[in-house]
Amino acid sequence: MFFQTPIYLVGLLSAAIPLLIHLSRSRKTRTLRFSTTRFLTDQFLRSYRMSRLKELLLLAARMALCALLAMTFAEPFLQGSVATGDPTLSRSVVIVLDDSASMHYRDSDGGTLLSRAAREAVEIIKGLKASDSASVVLAGRRADGPLAVYSEPTTDLVGIENELLGLAELSNSAEGRPEALGTDLPGGVLLAERMLADREESSHEVYVFSDMQQRGLAAPVLAGETEGSFDSRVVFVPVQPTEPVSNLAITAVQYGASRPMAGIPFSIRPHIRNDGSSPRSCTISLHVRAGADAADADEEGYRKVAEQVVNDPLEPGRWTVFTLHHIFHSGGWQSGYVAVEDERLVADNRRYFCFEVLDAVNVIAVNGAPSSIRRNDELFFLQAALAAGGAETNPIKVTSVRANAFQGASLDDVRLVILANVETLPEAAVGKLERFVDRGGSLLVFLGDQAGPAFYNNQLADPSRSRGPLLPARLAGSGPKGNPAAGDDQAPVAGVGDFAEDHPALSGFGSGETGRLGAVGFNAYWALDPTPNSRVVMATSAGEPLLCEHLYGQGRVALFASSCDRDWSNFPVRPAFLPFVYRLVGYLAQSAGGQSVEAPDENSGNSTVPAAVAAGNFFRTGQAIRQAVPVGSPSQRLRVVKPDRTIGVFEAMADPTLRQVAFSETDQPGVYRFDESGTDGSSRAFAVNLEAGESDLAAIEITEDLSAAFGDALPWVGSKRLVVVDDAAALGAQAGVGRSRSELWEILMWVVLLIAVLEPALANWITSRHYLKPRSDPKTIAVPTGRIALGGDIDSVNSSREAAAAPEPDEASVTVSQ
Incomplete structure (x- = not known):
């Protein structure tokens, strides 16, 4: 038996109500002393038991009435086996x-x-x-x-x-x-x-x-x-499918930063998965939104800016990560997509992205060796490289401070702090740096002759600090390697060896497109001992770490083993120095946290995610998006231009207490743009992509x-x-x-009605038979020694006993109801 609304079965507890009433009103008994019990015949006891039985029957009827009524409200039914097919049925x-x-x-x-x-x-x-x-x-x-x-x-x-x-x-x-x-x-x-x-x-x-x-x-x-x-x-x-599956898909994309910067190479790393049964090659391309007058734009308004042909076949069931780079030349909202060519399932061939590109960032450089002679200043070559584009067009704004003034400098609008050959900092300044990086800022450290293990290892690289070591490596040894005082006529002790070509700061150096690092030489450098979670981005020709980085909280820290001036190397006067410094500083000045387009796969139910929570403005198709409405402003009906150029609207939430509007028309993958003509936010946008699991065509085993x-x-x-x-x-x-279901609630309802009709009649009959008899009509029973009246009072019983001729037996006790 099953119940349509089982919550009503709680009403079964009401069956205890008649029982409690019965127990509370049961007749109490007391013990009377009799000299003999021979006159209490079987007929008297039989009459008493019969009255008790009828009372229990009435109690059972009342309890059944309450219980069956509760079961009726729960709508019971029987679930049988499914019948065989009969097309004549409706x-x-x-x-x-x-x-x-x-x-x-x-x-x-x-x-x-x-x-x-x-x-x-x-x-x-x-x-x-x-x-x-x-x-x-x-x-x-x-x-x-x-x-x-x-x-x-x-x-x-x-x-x-x-x-x-x-x-x-x-x-x-x-x-x-x-x-x-x-x-x-x-x-x-x-x-x-x-x-x-x-x-x-x-x-x-x-x-x-x-x-x-x-x-x-x-x-x-x-x-x-x-x-x-x-x-x-x-x-x-x-x-x-009738044949083995063949499908290439972009299941996710990682980005070098959540907010790229104009003029700085931006890395895009698509994850390509081969869900087929045989190895396959592929071609990956990067497309960005073109200008309104661009002649090379496709029908959606995008143009191809990069392409990579993968000749090595991707193995079945495996995924591979590739790296593409692009430079956004202007700030504001930029969008595009990464694509892979596949004809079987085109829905997972693209992953769209959308960013607000930064026009400019503020950088604070802490000068550890200032000089009144400009070209001898520690920051001279660094500032010259970052200002090569001119003050008006340069997106990187550098402010120089001395080490003793850093503690009082404001970091509110700063994205990057550079320590250039700094000898030491107060403990309060170290804590300030840690909080800055932990909240999403970045730190770049150049070493030099002023640096020493005492401060860097015990303060900046101390693993026992509350947030762990700030630097990605410790300084090994008591001093630098090589000859710090060597001149230009002496051969360098080390050059640039292996480096990560997929790193945004070093992309293009391997092919020579950006510059070549082979001519860079170092007279001195510090030996570094990287921490377990750090990455060696550049190494010397001898394989020793030269540039290390790691994530610290929500920010990023990079450590260069040499100086940024001419004291220890010829790097600042080589052509590769300008693009290297510009890209490295720009890379660190962007938001540190790399993002993926894939929202968590919440396949249970339909999720609604606030726009401020979904990192990088990335959402999943079929996902409702909420937008907060500021307190004091009316609920806005924000208009959205969908990928097919139709218009959707953010609707007010059903709960009026929520100061939010929601947009649920996210069935199409692509870039959605806010249509807010005449406002500052006219170009805001967000990207919607297919959930990664749809590329896995494996079926359940039945x-x-x-x-x-x-x-x-x-x-x-x-x-x-x-x-x-x-x-x-x-x-x-x-x-x-x-x-296959047989409804029982109608049958139970008829039973309830029948009991409801019979219960009063039964109660009246029992009352009239046993509780409404006149006490003046005693019943007499013949006994061998005379006559005794039953139903009278105790005195009449005693009188009958005294008149009997038989000898008096021993006294006995009997329980009599009153």
């Missing part, structure tokens, strides 16, 4: 169609899986009678849940056929559907069952057409539904135990109502399966 059918991105995979015949599923669903609709009803549910992961094409089953079967055929034709077209969603099969099945719950047809049937992705079976949010809440037959129809495959995702269905049909041609056998 039928109500809901088609659940998986319209997620993976269903747009093109099979060997060029058609999509979604197109094949829609045409197979049409055959089910054609098998219905004119009096039957049907509907269609699209089970993509949308912000508002799966989409019901018809809000309830309809008898317009021709209209449903046209809807399915139109969906199949659009999916097969060259353009395809603009939507690219995740999968929400459990949500679609739950919506279909709710639509059928109150239908009067004899047969309720749900047909689910899907590629059966494992990631699409995350459990939905239930509203109290249990295994007995519905009685529909749920039939899964797998729609899978065994004879269906509960093992579907139990966690469909806990309210149960294995008795669940069927998997591999061959769509065999779906006719599922027609008119009948409803």
